[in-house]
Amino acid sequence: MMADQKQPILNIDLEIDRLVHEPVRLKILAYLSEVESADFVFLVSRLGLTMGNLSAHISKLQEAGYIKIDKSFKGNRPHTMITRTTLGAEAFSKYRDGMLQLLQ
Amino acid sequence: MSESINLKEIKRQVYLFYSEDGLADLAIGLMIFGFGIFLMIDLPALVGLLGLLSFLVWYFGKEYLVFPRVGSIQPDQEMKKRFVGFFINMCLIGLGVFALYFLNRNSGVSFLGQYPLMLFGLVLALAISSLGMVMKTYRFYLYGLLVFAAMAIGEFLGSSVTEVDPFLISVVSAGGIILVAGFIVLIRFLKKYSVVSIES
Numbered sequence: 020m021m022a023d024q025k026q027p028i029l030n031i032d033l034e035i036d037r038l039v040h041e042p043v044r045l046k047i048l049a050y051l052s053e054v055e056s057a058d059f060v061f062l063v064s065r066l067g068l069t070m071g072n073l074s075a076h077i078s079k080l081q082e083a084g085y086i087k088i089d090k091s092f093k094g095n096r097p098h099t100m101i102t103r104t105t106l107g108a109e110a111f112s113k114y115r116d117g118m119l120q121l122l123q
Numbered sequence: 124m125s126e127s128i129n130l131k132e133i134k135r136q137v138y139l140f141y142s143e144d145g146l147a148d149l150a151i152g153l154m155i156f157g158f159g160i161f162l163m164i165d166l167p168a169l170v171g172l173l174g175l176l177s178f179l180v181w182y183f184g185k186e187y188l189v190f191p192r193v194g195s196i197q198p199d200q201e202m203k204k205r206f207v208g209f210f211i212n213m214c215l216i217g218l219g220v221f222a223l224y225f226l227n228r229n230s231g232v233s234f235l236g237q238y239p240l241m242l243f244g245l246v247l248a249l250a251i252s253s254l255g256m257v258m259k260t261y262r263f264y265l266y267g268l269l270v271f272a273a274m275a276i277g278e279f280l281g282s283s284v285t286e287v288d289p290f291l292i293s294v295v296s297a298g299g300i301i302l303v304a305g306f307i308v309l310i311r312f313l314k315k316y317s318v319v320s321i322e323s
Binding site for chain 2: 058
């Protein structure tokens, strides 16, 4: 009887990537999983964030090597394209699989 | 604060990117409407310009109305394959139609049957519907049906009812309806999204 009570609630060895776990960053990676690359305005319009807020999340993902940023100019307007890296794809996939495993 | 993440919805949102501005509708409508108008005013040589004109409307619309509002994306491999597949199929269908047309003209045997315009309408309807399938935009199926119905009705009415060929009236009407639908979608899009201020 006592042995039963000591059983862990979730008997899963699950490592959660806190960087991906944050909802906004998870959404960014999810959008980038459906396209080759997207620009800053696309993510702002789809996620309903301010430029500053998105910039902060993008910087964190970039620092972790999950996304790649290419800055250029379109006419005289700055244009930023964001691409998910292989590392980012792996992190997203691992997170998704981990969550599925957790909830099964 | 609650956050919901739905991967299917995200996929749908990405596909919406290609059609929610109504520019594809405008391009198709313009081609069909222009085709009817140019034949009506007896300037068939200008029909060839319609493809270019429609492309320019679509291109500049994207550049000046859409990209500043919802940004731009590079499609992934799956989407690229869908567009390439669509383009190849359209080329094959186009070649098939031309082959039938020349066989019909040179051999004297009617490969196109009694209703060539209806058959042309069917091919056009299939092309428009296929584009709808590629872009997952189901209103394009209605456009396809509309174009087919217009050409079928026009052909059945024949050319003796009014001074102007009823076939052309049907085509212009179908093109006009698609153009109006495109404008409505575009206006809704412009109301929904405002221009995002320049990135720093």
